Amino acid sequence: MKLEQVREKILNSLKNQTMCLVVGNCFVSYTGRASSKLPRGKRLLMIKADSSVSIHENRLVRPTNYMTSAKTSCELTEVDLKKGKELLIISKNKAKEILEIIFYSVDDIKVYDLPMSNDLRLSGSEKELNDALMDDLEFLEPGLKPINQQQVFRTGVCDIIAEDKDGKLVVIELKRRQADYGAVTQLKRYVEQVEKLKNIKTRGILLAPDIRKSAMELLKSYGLEYYSYDFEVGERSKIKGIGKSQQKITDIF
Amino acid sequence: MKLEQVREKILNSLKNQTMCLVVGNCFVSYTGRASSKLPRGKRLLMIKADSSVSIHENRLVRPTNYMTSAKTSCELTEVDLKKGKELLIISKNKAKEILEIIFYSVDDIKVYDLPMSNDLRLSGSEKELNDALMDDLEFLEPGLKPINQQQVFRTGVCDIIAEDKDGKLVVIELKRRQADYGAVTQLKRYVEQVEKLKNIKTRGILLAPDIRKSAMELLKSYGLEYYSYDFEVGERSKIKGIGKSQQKITDIF
DNA sequence: GCTGGGAGAGGCTTA
């Protein structure tokens, strides 16, 4: 396939905001946060309507090379024939990252008119579980009353602040998957933040489906608490059961 | 395009380990770690030789839906015509995640014979910088002698352990980008690990191009140290300059 | 623009 033709099609695709797929023998070079070279080989280039670029090999979900558009909007600054027999494509972004693709030959180029939609409806996110929990904190521990959700601290956003039956403040950090060191230290930070702010001893509860063993040890050493819980994914996610510490109680209801 | 034809091509592509691209009107449903629905719409389906699956909309580098093959190898368990006018594709993996794709119509299907290669050569990774630093620790601080690299602890892998001019143990954690809370708590863990093991007071140095302000405060509160450094990405990444604390010294050489 | 943090994180390495 003629590279000049390919060039025209890419430029047109950019103008029309269609998705453009190019398969061919290429070399890719990236410089930015790191630098990389992808030696000559047959790959798939994908250019989307937002000018994001991906180069895919025939394995793994993630592209080997790419230029994202979300944070530092990127732009194709060059689509040009060099020496009459190389198609040079350059993408740059505001962070001064540069992606260079050289096509030596192109097997196929396809342009598809796909909408720039963004219509995935996901459920089972942490926010959703958070809301479900907020609706019924008693479920977690009798006498627990919600005070605040998504309280913004200087050091992050605290999931839930509550008050227990003895009037003690309780900071709750919810995780939708196995809790790791990060979850524990995060909770620790928030508890300290609250204690400093209110100048009063505060409890910290980590709520997660599971916790890594060493994270559990760290948590204990910090004097924090852990509850496990089960949840069901579906239209609206539901918290099913809560168990103290390592004991997991399923289907309390 | 006839769905029966599409079905045949997909099955053939799977057998031949070629990359298969399908563009058409589809509905996608996912259940696993979370659950999601992607309403009817025109999208690109990509099936790779390792059976990984991605559904791409016309924006962003990341696919809206996918099934990864790396950790929990996935498999296309079904590619079938339903009611004669729907093409149902189901992918499952060992983690019991399920991705269902229903095509109502297909605009185009393409099969490309790409190698399953994995030949990206990346430089500027943390490991590389680590090696560069290990080669000349004096660079960081006069009298600093390397003892161990990638020392494995129960709680993680410590980048570098060294001994300073006073014979004191020094744990070094290197980051290739702005250090955050995680970096600080990580270093803290390793220092504590060493102190416990050797029963001797140990220094901890965080080395990063930059550090977030609150991470810096946390670091100080832990009595740890921070050095900034610059590096150059290229064929072989090079550490260019080191500055104590917030002061950044560039191009010492 | 910076910061913090979630994500169906992905994917790799070592125990």
Added chain:
DNA sequence: TAAGCCTTTCCCAGC
């Protein structure tokens, strides 16, 4: 298999 962690993480929300 599980844990730990690096990633050009990507991407978004809040300030």
